[in-house]
Amino acid sequence: MERETSVSAVFEGGEDIAAARDLARDFLETLREKCGVTVSPRALGAVRLVVSELVTNARKYAPGPCLLTLGLHEGTVEVTVWDSSTTLPLTLPPDPTRVGQHGLEIVRAVCHGFEAHREPVGKRVRAVVPLADEPDGIAADRRTV
Template sequence: MVVPLSKQTADGTDEEVPLCYGATWADGAAQAADARRSVRALLAHAPRTGHTVVPPALAMDAELAASELVTNAIRHAPGACGMALRMSKQELTITVWDSSTEQPAPKRADPHRIGGHGLHLVQTVSEKVVVALRATGKLITAHLPVAPPRTSSPPRPSTIPH
Protein backbone atom coordinates (compact mmCIF):
# COMPACT_ATOMS: atom_id res chain seq x y z
CA MET A 1 0.00 0.00 0.00
CA VAL A 2 1.31 3.44 -0.87
CA VAL A 3 0.06 6.73 0.57
CA PRO A 4 0.62 9.43 -2.05
CA LEU A 5 2.49 12.66 -1.44
CA SER A 6 0.27 15.00 0.48
CA LYS A 7 0.21 18.45 1.93
CA GLN A 8 -3.01 19.04 3.75
CA THR A 9 -4.25 21.42 6.40
CA ALA A 10 -7.40 20.80 8.37
CA ASP A 11 -8.29 24.41 9.10
CA GLY A 12 -6.90 26.30 6.09
CA THR A 13 -4.38 28.28 8.14
CA ASP A 14 -0.98 29.34 6.86
CA GLU A 15 0.81 27.10 9.35
CA GLU A 16 3.54 25.01 7.90
CA VAL A 17 2.22 21.62 6.90
CA PRO A 18 4.75 18.86 6.36
CA LEU A 19 4.92 16.94 3.14
CA CYS A 20 4.29 13.24 3.84
CA TYR A 21 4.59 9.92 2.04
CA GLY A 22 4.15 6.35 3.23
CA ALA A 23 4.53 2.84 1.89
CA THR A 24 3.86 -0.59 3.36
CA TRP A 25 5.29 -3.74 1.83
CA ALA A 26 4.11 -7.31 2.35
CA ASP A 27 6.60 -9.98 3.40
CA GLY A 28 9.20 -10.27 0.66
CA ALA A 29 7.93 -7.31 -1.39
CA ALA A 30 10.15 -4.50 -0.05
CA GLN A 31 13.07 -3.32 -2.15
CA ALA A 32 15.70 -0.71 -1.35
CA ALA A 33 15.26 0.72 -4.86
CA ASP A 34 11.62 1.54 -4.03
CA ALA A 35 12.76 3.44 -0.95
CA ARG A 36 15.26 5.48 -2.98
CA ARG A 37 12.65 6.26 -5.65
CA SER A 38 10.21 7.39 -2.97
CA VAL A 39 12.75 9.80 -1.47
CA ARG A 40 13.58 11.19 -4.92
CA ALA A 41 9.86 11.69 -5.67
CA LEU A 42 9.20 13.46 -2.38
CA LEU A 43 12.21 15.77 -2.77
CA ALA A 44 11.29 16.55 -6.39
CA HIS A 45 7.71 17.36 -5.36
CA ALA A 46 8.72 19.51 -2.35
CA PRO A 47 9.49 22.79 -4.20
CA ARG A 48 6.06 22.67 -5.88
CA THR A 49 4.47 22.82 -2.42
CA GLY A 50 6.55 25.66 -1.02
CA HIS A 51 9.22 23.54 0.61
CA THR A 52 12.93 24.10 0.27
CA VAL A 53 14.92 22.71 -2.65
CA VAL A 54 17.23 20.18 -1.04
CA PRO A 55 20.86 20.38 -2.19
CA PRO A 56 22.00 17.35 -4.23
CA ALA A 57 24.43 16.11 -1.56
CA LEU A 58 21.70 16.06 1.08
CA ALA A 59 19.32 14.36 -1.36
CA MET A 60 21.90 11.60 -1.90
CA ASP A 61 22.31 11.25 1.88
CA ALA A 62 18.54 10.88 2.24
CA GLU A 63 18.40 8.22 -0.47
CA LEU A 64 21.26 6.35 1.19
CA ALA A 65 19.58 6.46 4.62
CA ALA A 66 16.25 5.21 3.26
CA SER A 67 17.93 2.47 1.24
CA GLU A 68 19.99 1.22 4.17
CA LEU A 69 17.09 1.27 6.64
CA VAL A 70 14.81 -0.67 4.27
CA THR A 71 17.63 -3.12 3.46
CA ASN A 72 18.11 -3.77 7.19
CA ALA A 73 14.37 -4.41 7.60
CA ILE A 74 14.46 -6.87 4.69
CA ARG A 75 17.53 -8.73 6.02
CA HIS A 76 16.87 -8.76 9.75
CA ALA A 77 13.10 -8.85 10.27
CA PRO A 78 10.58 -11.37 8.96
CA GLY A 79 7.26 -10.17 7.60
CA ALA A 80 5.93 -6.89 6.39
CA CYS A 81 7.69 -3.56 6.75
CA GLY A 82 7.02 0.03 5.86
CA MET A 83 8.48 3.48 5.43
CA ALA A 84 7.17 6.96 6.19
CA LEU A 85 8.76 10.15 4.90
CA ARG A 86 7.98 13.51 6.47
CA MET A 87 9.48 16.78 5.27
CA SER A 88 9.13 20.04 7.16
CA LYS A 89 10.98 23.28 6.55
CA GLN A 90 13.68 22.13 8.98
CA GLU A 91 14.14 18.43 8.37
CA LEU A 92 13.34 15.26 6.50
CA THR A 93 12.53 12.28 8.67
CA ILE A 94 12.75 8.77 7.29
CA THR A 95 11.00 6.21 9.48
CA VAL A 96 11.17 2.51 8.70
CA TRP A 97 9.23 -0.01 10.72
CA ASP A 98 9.67 -3.77 10.81
CA SER A 99 8.64 -6.79 12.87
CA SER A 100 11.90 -7.36 14.78
CA THR A 101 12.00 -6.34 18.44
CA GLU A 102 15.81 -6.50 18.55
CA GLN A 103 17.65 -3.25 19.27
CA PRO A 104 19.86 -2.53 16.23
CA ALA A 105 23.54 -2.00 16.93
CA PRO A 106 26.20 -0.81 14.52
CA LYS A 107 28.98 -3.34 13.94
CA ARG A 108 32.63 -2.48 14.39
CA ALA A 109 34.29 -1.31 11.23
CA ASP A 110 35.90 -4.16 9.32
CA PRO A 111 37.20 -3.42 5.83
CA HIS A 112 37.29 -7.18 5.09
CA ARG A 113 33.61 -7.75 5.93
CA ILE A 114 31.01 -7.55 3.18
CA GLY A 115 27.90 -5.91 4.55
CA GLY A 116 27.12 -4.85 8.08
CA HIS A 117 27.90 -1.16 7.49
CA GLY A 118 24.36 0.15 6.88
CA LEU A 119 23.45 1.48 10.30
CA HIS A 120 26.82 3.22 10.60
CA LEU A 121 26.19 4.89 7.21
CA VAL A 122 22.73 6.04 8.33
CA GLN A 123 24.22 7.53 11.50
CA THR A 124 26.91 9.28 9.47
CA VAL A 125 24.49 11.07 7.12
CA SER A 126 21.81 11.82 9.74
CA GLU A 127 21.65 14.51 12.38
CA LYS A 128 20.27 11.85 14.73
CA VAL A 129 18.83 8.33 14.60
CA VAL A 130 16.12 7.26 17.03
CA VAL A 131 14.92 3.70 17.68
CA ALA A 132 11.52 3.06 19.25
CA LEU A 133 10.92 -0.56 20.24
CA ARG A 134 7.32 -1.76 20.13
CA ALA A 135 5.68 -4.98 21.26
CA THR A 136 5.39 -6.07 17.61
CA GLY A 137 8.60 -4.62 16.19
CA LYS A 138 10.40 -1.31 16.01
CA LEU A 139 10.54 2.06 14.33
CA ILE A 140 13.88 3.52 13.28
CA THR A 141 13.81 7.21 12.39
CA ALA A 142 16.66 9.07 10.72
CA HIS A 143 16.50 12.87 11.00
CA LEU A 144 18.22 14.78 8.19
CA PRO A 145 18.35 18.57 7.93
CA VAL A 146 16.90 19.94 4.69
CA ALA A 147 19.38 22.81 4.57
CA PRO A 148 23.16 22.45 4.64
CA PRO A 149 24.47 22.52 8.22
CA ARG A 150 26.23 25.65 9.44
CA THR A 151 29.96 25.20 9.56
CA SER A 152 30.14 26.62 13.10
CA SER A 153 27.78 23.99 14.55
CA PRO A 154 29.30 20.72 15.74
CA PRO A 155 27.50 17.56 14.59
CA ARG A 156 25.00 16.14 17.05
CA PRO A 157 25.67 12.68 18.46
CA SER A 158 23.46 9.77 17.48
CA THR A 159 21.13 8.19 20.01
CA ILE A 160 22.27 4.71 18.97
CA PRO A 161 25.57 3.72 20.64
CA HIS A 162 28.53 3.38 18.27
Template sequence: MTVQRRIDLTHSTDAPAQARRIVAAFLAEVERVHGHPSSATTVDAVLLVASELVTNAVRHTPGPCTLSLTLQDQGVLVEVSDTSPALPRPRLPDITGACGGWGWPMIDRLADEVRVTRGPGGGKTVRTRLSW
Protein backbone atom coordinates (compact mmCIF):
# COMPACT_ATOMS: atom_id res chain seq x y z
CA MET A 1 0.00 0.00 0.00
CA THR A 2 1.35 3.41 -0.93
CA VAL A 3 0.04 6.62 0.55
CA GLN A 4 1.57 9.84 -0.71
CA ARG A 5 1.33 13.58 -0.08
CA ARG A 6 3.12 16.25 -2.08
CA ILE A 7 2.98 19.97 -1.48
CA ASP A 8 4.80 22.93 -2.93
CA LEU A 9 6.08 25.31 -0.26
CA THR A 10 6.88 28.96 -0.72
CA HIS A 11 10.38 30.24 -0.12
CA SER A 12 9.57 31.81 3.25
CA THR A 13 10.36 31.44 6.92
CA ASP A 14 6.84 29.97 7.37
CA ALA A 15 7.68 26.93 5.20
CA PRO A 16 9.24 24.76 7.98
CA ALA A 17 6.22 25.25 10.26
CA GLN A 18 3.89 24.46 7.36
CA ALA A 19 5.94 21.31 6.68
CA ARG A 20 5.58 20.22 10.32
CA ARG A 21 1.78 20.68 10.17
CA ILE A 22 1.60 18.66 6.94
CA VAL A 23 3.74 15.85 8.35
CA ALA A 24 1.74 15.70 11.60
CA ALA A 25 -1.54 15.47 9.68
CA PHE A 26 -0.09 12.84 7.33
CA LEU A 27 1.15 10.65 10.18
CA ALA A 28 -2.15 11.01 12.08
CA GLU A 29 -4.05 9.93 8.95
CA VAL A 30 -1.69 6.99 8.37
CA GLU A 31 -2.25 5.78 11.91
CA ARG A 32 -6.01 6.36 11.90
CA VAL A 33 -6.85 5.02 8.44
CA HIS A 34 -4.12 2.51 7.71
CA GLY A 35 -3.23 1.29 11.18
CA HIS A 36 0.50 1.82 10.81
CA PRO A 37 2.22 2.39 14.13
CA SER A 38 3.59 5.81 14.79
CA SER A 39 5.23 6.01 18.18
CA ALA A 40 6.07 9.39 19.63
CA THR A 41 9.72 8.71 18.75
CA THR A 42 8.84 8.02 15.12
CA VAL A 43 6.60 11.07 14.85
CA ASP A 44 9.28 13.29 16.38
CA ALA A 45 11.97 11.93 14.04
CA VAL A 46 9.86 12.42 10.91
CA LEU A 47 8.84 15.92 12.02
CA LEU A 48 12.45 16.89 12.72
CA VAL A 49 13.80 15.53 9.45
CA ALA A 50 11.09 17.16 7.33
CA SER A 51 11.42 20.48 9.15
CA GLU A 52 15.19 20.47 8.86
CA LEU A 53 15.17 19.58 5.16
CA VAL A 54 12.70 22.39 4.42
CA THR A 55 14.67 24.80 6.60
CA ASN A 56 17.84 23.96 4.64
CA ALA A 57 16.00 24.52 1.35
CA VAL A 58 14.77 27.93 2.53
CA ARG A 59 18.14 28.98 3.94
CA HIS A 60 20.41 27.71 1.19
CA THR A 61 18.47 27.83 -2.08
CA PRO A 62 16.97 30.67 -4.11
CA GLY A 63 13.51 29.32 -4.79
CA PRO A 64 10.54 27.31 -3.56
CA CYS A 65 10.71 23.67 -2.52
CA THR A 66 8.46 20.65 -2.64
CA LEU A 67 7.82 18.31 0.29
CA SER A 68 6.84 14.74 -0.57
CA LEU A 69 5.80 12.08 1.95
CA THR A 70 5.35 8.43 1.04
CA LEU A 71 4.15 5.68 3.36
CA GLN A 72 5.92 2.39 2.83
CA ASP A 73 5.44 -0.96 4.55
CA GLN A 74 8.37 -0.42 6.89
CA GLY A 75 8.37 3.36 7.28
CA VAL A 76 8.07 6.67 5.53
CA LEU A 77 10.01 8.49 2.83
CA VAL A 78 10.51 12.22 3.37
CA GLU A 79 11.75 14.04 0.29
CA VAL A 80 12.43 17.71 -0.31
CA SER A 81 13.15 18.98 -3.80
CA ASP A 82 14.57 22.45 -4.33
CA THR A 83 15.89 24.69 -7.09
CA SER A 84 19.60 24.59 -6.29
CA PRO A 85 22.05 22.15 -7.88
CA ALA A 86 24.42 22.58 -4.92
CA LEU A 87 24.66 19.41 -2.86
CA PRO A 88 24.33 19.60 0.93
CA ARG A 89 27.66 19.72 2.64
CA PRO A 90 28.24 18.90 6.27
CA ARG A 91 29.74 21.69 8.34
CA LEU A 92 31.07 21.74 11.85
CA PRO A 93 28.23 22.77 14.16
CA ASP A 94 28.57 26.34 15.41
CA ILE A 95 28.01 26.29 19.17
CA THR A 96 27.31 30.04 19.12
CA GLY A 97 24.30 29.47 16.86
CA ALA A 98 25.50 32.05 14.35
CA CYS A 99 25.74 29.82 11.31
CA GLY A 100 24.16 26.45 12.05
CA GLY A 101 25.75 23.19 11.03
CA TRP A 102 23.51 21.06 13.28
CA GLY A 103 20.81 19.99 10.82
CA TRP A 104 22.62 17.71 8.40
CA PRO A 105 24.25 15.54 11.13
CA MET A 106 20.84 15.26 12.84
CA ILE A 107 19.17 14.19 9.58
CA ASP A 108 21.93 11.64 9.01
CA ARG A 109 21.48 10.19 12.51
CA LEU A 110 17.67 10.02 12.46
CA ALA A 111 17.16 8.63 8.96
CA ASP A 112 17.96 5.05 8.00
CA GLU A 113 18.87 6.22 4.52
CA VAL A 114 19.79 9.60 3.03
CA ARG A 115 20.31 10.14 -0.69
CA VAL A 116 20.68 13.25 -2.79
CA THR A 117 19.88 13.21 -6.50
CA ARG A 118 20.11 15.99 -9.02
CA GLY A 119 16.92 16.86 -10.87
CA PRO A 120 16.54 17.38 -14.61
CA GLY A 121 15.74 21.08 -14.12
CA GLY A 122 18.98 21.88 -12.30
CA GLY A 123 17.75 21.40 -8.75
CA LYS A 124 18.06 18.42 -6.42
CA THR A 125 16.04 16.13 -4.19
CA VAL A 126 17.10 15.02 -0.74
CA ARG A 127 15.42 11.69 0.00
CA THR A 128 15.34 10.19 3.48
CA ARG A 129 13.79 6.97 4.71
CA LEU A 130 12.79 6.50 8.32
CA SER A 131 11.66 3.14 9.72
CA TRP A 132 8.67 2.68 11.98
Protein backbone atom coordinates (compact mmCIF):
# COMPACT_ATOMS: atom_id res chain seq x y z
CA MET A 1 0.00 0.00 0.00
CA GLU A 2 1.32 3.42 -0.97
CA ARG A 3 1.76 5.92 1.83
CA GLU A 4 1.66 9.68 1.49
CA THR A 5 5.14 11.17 1.55
CA SER A 6 6.54 14.61 0.78
CA VAL A 7 9.60 16.81 0.92
CA SER A 8 9.96 20.61 0.76
CA ALA A 9 12.78 23.10 0.35
CA VAL A 10 13.18 26.86 0.01
CA PHE A 11 15.30 28.21 -2.85
CA GLU A 12 16.70 31.73 -3.02
CA GLY A 13 19.40 31.85 -5.70
CA GLY A 14 20.13 30.90 -9.31
CA GLU A 15 22.43 28.04 -8.28
CA ASP A 16 19.41 26.51 -6.56
CA ILE A 17 17.97 25.18 -9.84
CA ALA A 18 20.46 22.29 -9.83
CA ALA A 19 19.78 21.72 -6.13
CA ALA A 20 16.03 21.58 -6.85
CA ARG A 21 16.58 18.94 -9.58
CA ASP A 22 18.81 16.97 -7.19
CA LEU A 23 16.11 17.13 -4.49
CA ALA A 24 13.60 15.71 -7.00
CA ARG A 25 15.97 12.90 -8.01
CA ASP A 26 16.72 12.02 -4.37
CA PHE A 27 13.01 12.09 -3.48
CA LEU A 28 12.12 9.72 -6.33
CA GLU A 29 15.03 7.39 -5.48
CA THR A 30 13.80 7.29 -1.87
CA LEU A 31 10.28 6.45 -3.04
CA ARG A 32 11.65 3.62 -5.18
CA GLU A 33 14.16 2.19 -2.70
CA LYS A 34 12.49 2.68 0.67
CA CYS A 35 8.79 2.77 -0.20
CA GLY A 36 8.73 0.29 -3.11
CA VAL A 37 7.06 2.78 -5.45
CA THR A 38 7.45 2.20 -9.20
CA VAL A 39 9.21 5.16 -10.80
CA SER A 40 9.70 4.84 -14.55
CA PRO A 41 12.74 6.41 -16.23
CA ARG A 42 10.31 8.71 -18.08
CA ALA A 43 8.81 9.85 -14.77
CA LEU A 44 12.25 10.55 -13.29
CA GLY A 45 13.14 12.76 -16.26
CA ALA A 46 9.72 14.43 -16.36
CA VAL A 47 9.71 15.31 -12.64
CA ARG A 48 13.23 16.75 -12.84
CA LEU A 49 12.26 18.77 -15.94
CA VAL A 50 9.08 20.10 -14.30
CA VAL A 51 10.96 21.04 -11.12
CA SER A 52 13.64 22.79 -13.15
CA GLU A 53 11.14 24.79 -15.22
CA LEU A 54 8.87 25.79 -12.33
CA VAL A 55 11.70 26.77 -9.97
CA THR A 56 13.48 28.64 -12.78
CA ASN A 57 10.30 30.62 -13.53
CA ALA A 58 9.77 31.40 -9.85
CA ARG A 59 13.34 32.60 -9.43
CA LYS A 60 13.25 34.58 -12.69
CA TYR A 61 9.89 36.34 -12.34
CA ALA A 62 9.22 36.67 -8.58
CA PRO A 63 11.21 38.56 -5.96
CA GLY A 64 12.37 36.65 -2.91
CA PRO A 65 12.50 32.93 -2.24
CA CYS A 66 10.33 30.17 -3.64
CA LEU A 67 9.10 27.03 -1.91
CA LEU A 68 9.22 23.68 -3.72
CA THR A 69 7.17 20.76 -2.42
CA LEU A 70 7.21 17.27 -3.91
CA GLY A 71 4.51 14.90 -2.75
CA LEU A 72 3.54 11.32 -3.51
CA HIS A 73 -0.19 10.93 -4.09
CA GLU A 74 -1.95 7.92 -5.63
CA GLY A 75 0.79 6.92 -8.07
CA THR A 76 1.77 10.47 -8.99
CA VAL A 77 4.21 13.09 -7.82
CA GLU A 78 2.69 16.50 -7.24
CA VAL A 79 5.25 19.23 -7.86
CA THR A 80 4.16 22.46 -6.18
CA VAL A 81 6.03 25.76 -6.31
CA TRP A 82 5.00 28.84 -4.34
CA ASP A 83 6.49 32.26 -5.04
CA SER A 84 5.74 35.85 -4.03
CA SER A 85 4.41 37.12 -7.39
CA THR A 86 0.65 37.19 -7.94
CA THR A 87 1.09 37.12 -11.74
CA LEU A 88 -0.11 33.76 -13.01
CA PRO A 89 2.11 31.97 -15.53
CA LEU A 90 1.13 32.19 -19.16
CA THR A 91 1.48 29.19 -21.46
CA LEU A 92 2.07 30.51 -24.95
CA PRO A 93 0.60 28.62 -27.90
CA PRO A 94 2.99 26.31 -29.75
CA ASP A 95 5.18 28.24 -32.19
CA PRO A 96 8.15 26.43 -33.73
CA THR A 97 9.62 29.78 -34.85
CA ARG A 98 9.69 31.27 -31.32
CA VAL A 99 13.06 31.14 -29.60
CA GLY A 100 12.65 30.41 -25.90
CA GLN A 101 9.61 30.62 -23.62
CA HIS A 102 8.56 27.01 -24.28
CA GLY A 103 8.96 25.91 -20.64
CA LEU A 104 5.33 25.83 -19.54
CA GLU A 105 4.29 24.40 -22.90
CA ILE A 106 6.68 21.49 -22.27
CA VAL A 107 5.62 21.14 -18.61
CA ARG A 108 1.96 20.87 -19.62
CA ALA A 109 2.83 18.30 -22.28
CA VAL A 110 4.62 15.93 -19.86
CA CYS A 111 2.19 16.34 -16.95
CA HIS A 112 -1.07 14.68 -16.21
CA GLY A 113 -2.38 17.88 -14.61
CA PHE A 114 -1.39 21.51 -14.23
CA GLU A 115 -2.90 24.43 -12.31
CA ALA A 116 -1.89 27.82 -11.01
CA HIS A 117 -3.76 30.03 -8.57
CA ARG A 118 -3.21 33.14 -6.52
CA GLU A 119 -2.67 32.84 -2.79
CA PRO A 120 -3.22 35.55 -0.15
CA VAL A 121 0.48 36.24 -0.75
CA GLY A 122 1.91 35.23 -4.13
CA LYS A 123 0.84 32.24 -6.18
CA ARG A 124 1.07 28.47 -6.16
CA VAL A 125 1.72 26.38 -9.30
CA ARG A 126 1.07 22.64 -9.22
CA ALA A 127 1.93 19.99 -11.79
CA VAL A 128 1.12 16.29 -11.50
CA VAL A 129 3.38 13.63 -13.02
CA PRO A 130 2.37 9.94 -13.10
CA LEU A 131 5.14 7.65 -11.89
CA ALA A 132 4.35 4.50 -13.89
CA ASP A 133 4.05 4.09 -17.64
CA GLU A 134 1.50 2.09 -19.54
CA PRO A 135 2.87 -0.95 -21.41
CA ASP A 136 3.36 1.19 -24.54
CA GLY A 137 5.62 3.56 -22.58
CA ILE A 138 3.10 6.40 -22.51
CA ALA A 139 2.43 8.13 -19.20
CA ALA A 140 -0.56 6.55 -17.50
CA ASP A 141 -3.85 8.37 -16.82
CA ARG A 142 -3.52 11.84 -18.39
CA ARG A 143 -6.20 13.98 -16.74
CA THR A 144 -6.37 17.64 -15.85
CA VAL A 145 -6.14 18.64 -12.20
